[in-house]
Amino acid sequence: MALTDKELQHFKHPVAVPGMGTAMQEKLKASRVLVIGAGGLGSPVIQYLSATGIGVIGIADYGVINDEDMHRQPIYQMQDLRKHKAKMASSRLWASNPFTKHYPLLVQIKPENVTQLIAEMDLVIDCSQHRPTHLVVNDACIANNKPFVIGEVHNWIAWWAGFNIPQTEGMLSASYRCCEALTDSYRNFDAGAMGITHGATGLLMVNEILKYLVAVPDGLINRLYSMDYLHNKFQMHSLSPDPAIIAQTKADGILTAEQYGMEIVPDVED
Incomplete structure (x- = not known):
């Protein structure tokens, strides 16, 4: 898709980066990217995906903006309180980059709608920080052969990884189900949430996502990254796909909400 003259002007600095260019x-x-969750982690992800010129961003979030969450969701303003996140995020992003198409989706990701929502997307990014949603996304992406990224932030600790990432040799890539023991080790459900750790993690995720979208090799394939911001400890883990788990996931397909332990919320009345 050729850039217009206005887009060339708008993106002239990233285009000038060695190795980037107009191509x-x-x-x-x-x-085309679907981001699930427009909260503490999703906010910086969608802000920088939009700012870098992704063509289409679907923003799936049925929640509203609350005062106590503003410290980690700077995309919103106080005048936005109690309005829907997806709608306000779309409006704010268009105001800074009208070249990207931002689609607010006021829906809960669930077994009944996930296949339709991911069908036309090149990449799914799950910022819900919710295990049942991770599992729904995992199973739907495996069934529909879609690459996806999941990230979580717990206090000072964060992790993010790419799953089902295609490889030129046709080899398997790890799924979320293949490494749950590792991701569980990073979960900390103590009270509280830091704004800066969400923002920093979102930017690190987008850095890898952008490299993947422009075909820089290896960054998201079978790798899980973690960061301890309190002690400045960064780690990269190599992931191993489990063929049996992946085969079973494909055979089972998308399960029921009850099997995922997912509570279904009423549809948003817009």
């Missing part, structure tokens, strides 16, 4: 910027423009 890479055009790859970003051609990309």
Whole structure:
């Protein structure tokens, strides 16, 4: 998808980065991404995905903006309180980058709708920080052969990883179900949430996502990254796909909400 003259002006600085150029910027423009969750982690993810010129961003979030969450969701303003996140995020992002199409989706990701929502997307990014949603996304993406990214932030600790990432050799890539023991080790459900750790993690995730979308090899394939912001400890884990788990996931398909332990919320009345 060729860049217009206005887009060339708007993105002239990233285009000037060695190795990028107009060809890479055009790859970003051609990309279609679904981001699940527009809260503490999803906010910086969608802000920087939009700012870098992703062509289409679907924003799936049925929640509303609360005062106590503003410290980690700076995309919103006080005048937005109690309005829907997806709608306000779409409006704010268009105001800074009208070249990206931002689609607010006021829906809960659940077994009944997930296949339709991911069907036209090149990449799914799950920022829900909710295990049942992770499992629904995992199973739907495996069934529909879609790559996806999941991230979580717990106090000072964060992790993020790419799953089902295609490889040129046709080899299997790890799924979320293949490494749950590792991701569980990073969960800390103590009270509280830091704004800066969500923002920093979102930017690190987008850095890897952008490299993937412009075909920089290896960054998201079978790797899980973690960061302890309190002690400045960064780790990269190599993931191993489990063929038996992946085969079973494909055979089972998308399960029921009850099997995922997912509580279904009423549809949003807009």
